[in-house]
Amino acid sequence: MLRTLIHNPVAGARRARRLGAVLERLEQRHGAVVTLRATGGRGDAEAMARAVAPGAFDAVVAAGGDGTINEVINGLGARGGGETTIPLGIVPLGTANVLAHELDLPLDAEGVARVLAEGRTLPVHLGVANGRAFAMMAGAGLDARVVERVDTRLKRLIGKGAYALETLARIAAGGGGPYRVAVDGGEPVEVASVIVAKGHFYGGRFVCAPDARLTDPRLHVCLFPRSGRGNALRYLWGVTAGRLPRFPDYRVLPARRVIVEGPAGEPVQGDGDVIGHLPVEIALAPWVLPVLAR
Ligand SMILES: Nc1ncnc2c1ncn2[C@@H]1O[C@H](COP(=O)(O)OP(=O)(O)OP(=O)(O)O)[C@@H](O)[C@H]1O
Missing domain, CATH: 2.60.200.40 (Tumour Suppressor Smad4)
Known part of the structure; x- marks a missing residue:
């Protein structure tokens, strides 16, 4: 199981320990191989998601708040979407975490890692505003x-x-x-x-x-x-x-x-x-x- 994880260190600053615990469980309990990439500013998460090579990972995980997740979604969308879209995983580290609540995602490290490793994929219909x-x-x-x-x-x-x-x-x-x-x-x-x-x-x-x-x-x-x-x-x-x-x-x-x-x-x-x-x-x-x- 190969996961690439795009982390906004600003969104997750207060919850860095939770991210560490998620990574540890993913790798040690679920045998996942995780590539971690940190953003350096606005737009990075989108560019990173867009640049993921086809077939390189079986999920792209956004670790941050709704803004970071939105960027990753746009990066994945810019790849063309359709049947071949790589699934999105989420580590909720933001202020409001509205999408995580909507998906009823667990917030504890154990639960987050389980969903990232064994979760089902839900087909999410997105909106688009001026592109x-x-x-x-x-x-x-x-x-x-x-x-x-x-x-x-x-x-x-x-x-x-x-x-x-x-x-x-x-x-x-x-x-x-x-x-x-x-x-x-x-x-x-x-x-x-x-x-x-x-x-x-x-x-x-x-x-x-x-x-x-x-x-x-x-x-x-x-x-x-x-x-x-x-x-x-x-x-x-x-x-x-x-x-x-x-x-x-x-x-x-x-x-x-x-x-x-x-x-x-x-x-x-x-x-x-x-x-x-x-x-x-x-x-x-x-x-x-x-x-x-x-
Ligand atoms: N390394 C970084 N330094 C500064 N800003 C960043 C960095 N990486 C991403 N950002 C920007 O930070 C903004 C806020 O991030 P995000 O929305 O994920 O967290 P949040 O604001 O804490 O959570 P929420 O959206 O739930 O309120 C986003 O617009 C994102 O583009």
Whole structure:
């Protein structure tokens, strides 16, 4: 069993010991041969995944947060996708680890190593936003502005709390939008924020799109219609309290193709990192990614 493991040492800084324990179990208990490569900066994980020689490894493992995993996914996608795609494995070392939660991956070293060695492969349908693949979600509006501005040093220090503080700061600052969202060629609707989900979890284990599933070839468009600080706080409370899907003004539409327009140059987030700017066309990726899961 041959695995190449692409590690973001910044994402994993607080959890370096967990990665060591995973490697030890993989090699000693499961007899895996692991090649470890560390990234040196943004874009490295994608280039490393893209450069894996065909047939050299039977899985490419991303060790980091959702941003690192997203890069590896794009690197694997750039290889052409299709039947020959190398399976993706995950060592969750990030702040929110939304994809790991969505896949119900174990977080302990023993469990992570077992999935990487013996897990089944799950066919994951990806989204693609202006050519960049995403596994969990892409969006424009409040959450994209939060992702753009969140202080990375604070994230390393206090984890998810940095997102909470930045969300409150962005709500207080106001502005942004409105966005016009056209679903499957229909008339555009105007909203204050939009999230296009592939998975049902958001920001950890909060639920935005209850019916979205990674293995389902559909996008779920989450529409936050009302603008203003009061409504932004109300939606935020709805997400954190698990009430959002029951809000009468909140809507989730299944879709295959979504176009979002708004103030030119506003950020678009994908899997928790800025992956582009408006306007954006979001669709399903033309390839399916095999992902190692329980
Ligand atoms: N060696 C490196 N030094 C600095 N930044 C890096 C390095 N390698 C990767 N990065 C960048 O770090 C960013 C954050 O990484 P990642 O998302 O994996 O971790 P995280 O932010 O802790 O987790 P989460 O996405 O779950 O919040 C990514 O955008 C990635 O491109």
